[in-house]
Amino acid sequence: MSVLTKNxxxxxxxxxxxxxxxxxxxxxxxxxxxxxxxxxxxxDAVGLSLAGEVLRQPSTLSxxxxxLVTAGFGTLVSVVLGSAFAFLVALTDLRxxxxxxxCLMIPMMIPPQITALxxxxxxxxxxVLLKTLGMAPPLGSPxxxxxxxxxxxxxxxxxxxIIFLTLRAGLRAIPQEVVEAARxxxxxxxxxxxxxxxxxxxxxxxxxxxxxxxxxxxxxxxPAMLGIPAGYATLPTLVYQKLAGMGTSVLxxxxxxxxxxxxxxxxxILTQRFFQSRQRVYLxxxxxxxxxxxxxxxxxxxxxxxxxxxxxxxxxxMFGLLATSLVPAYGVPLRLDTVTLQAWTEVLLRQPVTTRxxxxxxxxxxGAAAVLMLLCLPLAWLMERNPTRLSRLFDSLLDLPYALxxxxxxxxxxxxxxxxxxxDATLYGTIWIIFFAYLARFFAVMFRPVQASLKQLDPxxxxxxxxxxxxxxxxxxDVIVPLSAPAAAAGAILVFxxxxxxxxxxxxxxxxxxxTLGVVIFNLDDSGETAMASALAMTIVLVVMALMVLVQLxxxxxxxxxxxxxx
Amino acid sequence: xxxxxxxxxxxxMASTALADTITLYTSQPNADAQQTVDxxxxxxxxxxxxxxxxxxxxLMARLRAEIEAGNPQPDVLLIADTVxxxxxxxxxxxxxxxxxxxxxxxxxxxxxxxxxHSTKLITTGIVYNTGIETAPTSxxxxxxxxxxxxxxxxxxxxxGAALIHLATLTGDDSxxxxxxxxLAENDARAQGGNGGTFKAVASGEKxxxxxxxxxxxxxxxxxSPVEFVFPSEGVSYVTEPVAIMxxxxxxxxxxxxxxFLLSAEGQDVVLEMGxxxxxxxxxxxxxxxxxxxxxxxxxxxxxxxxxxxxxxxxFTELFGAE
Numbered sequence: 100m101s102v103l104t105k106n107x108x109x110x111x112x113x114x115x116x117x118x119x120x121x122x123x124x125x126x127x128x129x130x131x132x133x134x135x136x137x138x139x140x141x142x143d144a145v146g147l148s149l150a151g152e153v154l155r156q157p158s159t160l161s162x163x164x165x166x167l168v169t170a171g172f173g174t175l176v177s178v179v180l181g182s183a184f185a186f187l188v189a190l191t192d193l194r195x196x197x198x199x200x201x202c203l204m205i206p207m208m209i210p211p212q213i214t215a216l217x218x219x220x221x222x223x224x225x226x227v228l229l230k231t232l233g234m235a236p237p238l239g240s241p242x243x244x245x246x247x248x249x250x251x252x253x254x255x256x257x258x259x260x261i262i263f264l265t266l267r268a269g270l271r272a273i274p275q276e277v278v279e280a281a282r283x284x285x286x287x288x289x290x291x292x293x294x295x296x297x298x299x300x301x302x303x304x305x306x307x308x309x310x311x312x313x314x315x316x317x318x319x320x321x322p323a324m325l326g327i328p329a330g331y332a333t334l335p336t337l338v339y340q341k342l343a344g345m346g347t348s349v350l351x352x353x354x355x356x357x358x359x360x361x362x363x364x365x366x367x368i369l370t371q372r373f374f375q376s377r378q379r380v381y382l383x384x385x386x387x388x389x390x391x392x393x394x395x396x397x398x399x400x401x402x403x404x405x406x407x408x409x410x411x412x413x414x415x416x417m418f419g420l421l422a423t424s425l426v427p428a429y430g431v432p433l434r435l436d437t438v439t440l441q442a443w444t445e446v447l448l449r450q451p452v453t454t455r456x457x458x459x460x461x462x463x464x465x466g467a468a469a470v471l472m473l474l475c476l477p478l479a480w481l482m483e484r485n486p487t488r489l490s491r492l493f494d495s496l497l498d499l500p501y502a503l504x505x506x507x508x509x510x511x512x513x514x515x516x517x518x519x520x521x522x523d524a525t526l527y528g529t530i531w532i533i534f535f536a537y538l539a540r541f542f543a544v545m546f547r548p549v550q551a552s553l554k555q556l557d558p559x560x561x562x563x564x565x566x567x568x569x570x571x572x573x574x575x576x577d578v579i580v581p582l583s584a585p586a587a588a589a590g591a592i593l594v595f596x597x598x599x600x601x602x603x604x605x606x607x608x609x610x611x612x613x614x615t616l617g618v619v620i621f622n623l624d625d626s627g628e629t630a631m632a633s634a635l636a637m638t639i640v641l642v643v644m645a646l647m648v649l650v651q652l653x654x655x656x657x658x659x660x661x662x663x664x665x666x
Numbered sequence: 667x668x669x670x671x672x673x674x675x676x677x678x679m680a681s682t683a684l685a686d687t688i689t690l691y692t693s694q695p696n697a698d699a700q701q702t703v704d705x706x707x708x709x710x711x712x713x714x715x716x717x718x719x720x721x722x723x724x725l726m727a728r729l730r731a732e733i734e735a736g737n738p739q740p741d742v743l744l745i746a747d748t749v750x751x752x753x754x755x756x757x758x759x760x761x762x763x764x765x766x767x768x769x770x771x772x773x774x775x776x777x778x779x780x781x782x783h784s785t786k787l788i789t790t791g792i793v794y795n796t797g798i799e800t801a802p803t804s805x806x807x808x809x810x811x812x813x814x815x816x817x818x819x820x821x822x823x824x825x826g827a828a829l830i831h832l833a834t835l836t837g838d839d840s841x842x843x844x845x846x847x848x849l850a851e852n853d854a855r856a857q858g859g860n861g862g863t864f865k866a867v868a869s870g871e872k873x874x875x876x877x878x879x880x881x882x883x884x885x886x887x888x889x890s891p892v893e894f895v896f897p898s899e900g901v902s903y904v905t906e907p908v909a910i911m912x913x914x915x916x917x918x919x920x921x922x923x924x925x926f927l928l929s930a931e932g933q934d935v936v937l938e939m940g941x942x943x944x945x946x947x948x949x950x951x952x953x954x955x956x957x958x959x960x961x962x963x964x965x966x967x968x969x970x971x972x973x974x975x976x977x978x979x980x981f982t983e984l985f986g987a988e
Binding site for chain 1: 718732798855863865
């Protein structure tokens with residue numbers, strides 16, 4: 100950490116900082132404020148009568164209960180799976196750790212609606228895979244995933260990577276010497292883990308748990324695909340159903356619901372911050388070598404078990420998806436004489452909506468990555484050099500639009516942009532409302548890696564350039580940008596990946612001609628075109644995997660801590 | 667470079683309205699909508715069609731939001747039922763157009779003022795998975811205690827056809843609301859649209875269902891393990907009418923589209939897709955009984971429109987759906 104000097108700045112820097120900061124605050128925090136204002140006003144007067152009315156509705160209360168139950172137990176599943184993997188990978192002498200970690204990251208990168216779609220293809224009497232194997236359950240058996248338990252299981256799998264990552268980062272901070280000391284004193288494997296490792300990792304586990312809970316709470320894809328057919332609504336799906344069925348007439352009502360989700364989420368975020376701040380246990384010693392407690396004879400069985408879990412949560416559902424995409428009609432078993440590429444050609448080559456959605460998602464993702472890069476690079480650098488009270492405040496709040504559930508942000512965006520101030524124009528129903536929502540949502544995804552890499556830069560570089568008379572623009576162009584480019588590139592790829600697959604925000608903001616890929620998959624499945632939905636989902640999975648491999652190959656050029664699965 | 671990429675991407679996205687483009691909102695399944703548009707474009711090479719598909723209810727909510735925002739997108743609507751369009755016509759949202767093709771249609775199939783014209787006949791009957799023992803023959807077979815928890819149906823809160831189906835069956839003397847009460851007691855699942863219902867039946871998750879005819883008959887031909895039954899009491903029906911918005915930007919193109927759908931050529935496409943054409947003397951698709959053998963239940967659009975909200979509320983109360 101470099102010590103910052105307040106006198107290193109210049110007037111042009113101060114001016115530029117204020118400008119970009121205003122843009123960034125408008126983007127990220129204005130919608131949240133606008134939503135808050137909507138919640139506490141009632142017909143243009145300050146009042147909570149509408150809020151009270153909405154909060155007393157039975158549908159609200161049951162959705163809140165469902166949200167808490169699914170997010171709570173889903174987090175529990177994530178904690179069990181994620182921490183088991185984290186402890187084994189970080190502490191023992193397993194082989195092929197890198198491959199295992201990479202595979203564990205895939206569920207996090209695959210959009211939840213695709214996770215849900217793929218799992219429904221391998222369970223229940225409808226499973227093409229089970230039918231083909233002749234193992235399908237009897238007629239009239241319910242689809243077991245259309246239930247609270249199904250939502251919990253898939254939320255757990257979807258978010259186990261978050262626990263895995265935070266915990267592994269915590270485990271890596273434990274010096275080898277501590278464990279060695281315990282072992283010299285005669286503690287055996289499990290006891291070392293329980294009495295030495297466990298207490299030291301509790302803060303990171305608690306922080307990871309809180310953030311997982313918030314993420315699960317805001318998840319839309321899984322409860323929408325599994326809950327709506329069962330009539331089981333969570334808060335985000337309730338907002339979606341109200342808005343999709345009634346239009347903007349219920350905007351005030353869904354704003355209250357959005358605030359309710361926001362309130363629960365903020366509690367989670369504050370919990371996470373609290374534990375994050377306790378995490379800095381000052382441990383003496385370098386963390387040069389990762390721990391490798393020998394598993395001995397148990398190593399092979401443990402490895403087999405871990406890979407079997409990976410296979411079950413990753414490979415099997417993908418096979419299910421593939422099988423469904425290759426049959427001519429729903430319910431037909433997949434055999435050599437029934438296999439057809441009909442769904443693939445129809446969805447990829449004939450449906451204009453797919454082409455449109457590819458163009459939209461691609462354009463939005465590239466656009467968001469580019470604009471955020473242009474904003475975040477100078478902003479992060481200037482905030483690093485001239486910390487003001489405002490920029491510190493912004494720094495602590497900029498994660499909000501990303502951490503808050505997507506539904507909350509979408510409603511906030513509609514409120515903000517449905518009637519542009521001073522004009523009659525509206526951005527509701529245009530591609531721009533989705534674009535601005537993406538900028539707000541993914542601001543932190545781009546900003547944090549860039550900030551991390553700039554913190555590692557020696558300020559002397561910029562100062563030297565300043566001494567020889569380089570202007571602000573020249574210093575940015577010739578010194579700062581080249582040095583932080585790898586981090587910015589990684590941030591851009593992450594923004595691209597998440598925006599490309601996004602559903603929660605666009606589900607509420609799409610309109611004719613502005614469909615995103617997430618929306619198209621959801622709508623295809625909704626209208627019974629499961630084979631087409633599966634074919635498109637398979638295509639997207641392949642694109643995501645290709646991008647992840649690309650990041651992996653380029654990862655040696657990025658600073659530490661940029662690639663999420665290589666912390 | 668990046669910015670150039672972005673601007674081009676956005677330029678591509680901005681729906682550059684060609685001189686002759688019509689925008690269509692439809693509740694047809696994706697593949698059918700595409701086939702309809704393709705056939706129209708083959709007949710009218712210089713008119714382009716942009717289209718959007720969603721369930722009738724959601725599509726209407728979207729349209730209402732657009733109207734409120736002062737920017738309704740579509741020129742033409744092609745949606746499940748006349749009731750929705752009758753409501754829109756009364757609100758002054760549709761343009762009257764007397765298509766010359768209407769002469770070949772039964773006068774019950776289009777609005778006298780020319781606000782909308784029916785394009786096909788879609789009946790709702792019973793679908794069942796071929797894995798079951800005894801085939802149902804009557805609507806009452808679905809409310810039988812023997813099939814408790816085995817029945818799926820589309821929700822009237824989502825599907826236009828399902829709302830009409832509800833209005834038709836509850837308006838029938840022998841069935842009435844008592845029938846729906848029995849269905850609710852029988853744990854019949856009413857969620858989403860016809861697509862999801864068909865999926866549940868074809869997959870065997872719910873072996874019995876109420877569904878629109880073409881989905882079942884068409885997929886059966888493709889190899890899905892299902893059968894479709896026209897119950898002894900008769901079937902409810904919707905007619906998928908086409909209408910031109912009063913705010914249409916391209917009225918001429920929209921009129922061409924209406925004329926094409928109603929023409930013999932357009933009705934051949936309907937037949938080819940596996941629907942019963944609305945036009946006189948067109949025959950029926952493979953797998954359907956002759957048109958005169960299909961018993962249609964009585965249905966009054968005016969009453970259905972008047973009762974729509976009350977019906978939805980009553981349904982929600984019975985089935986506890988949101």
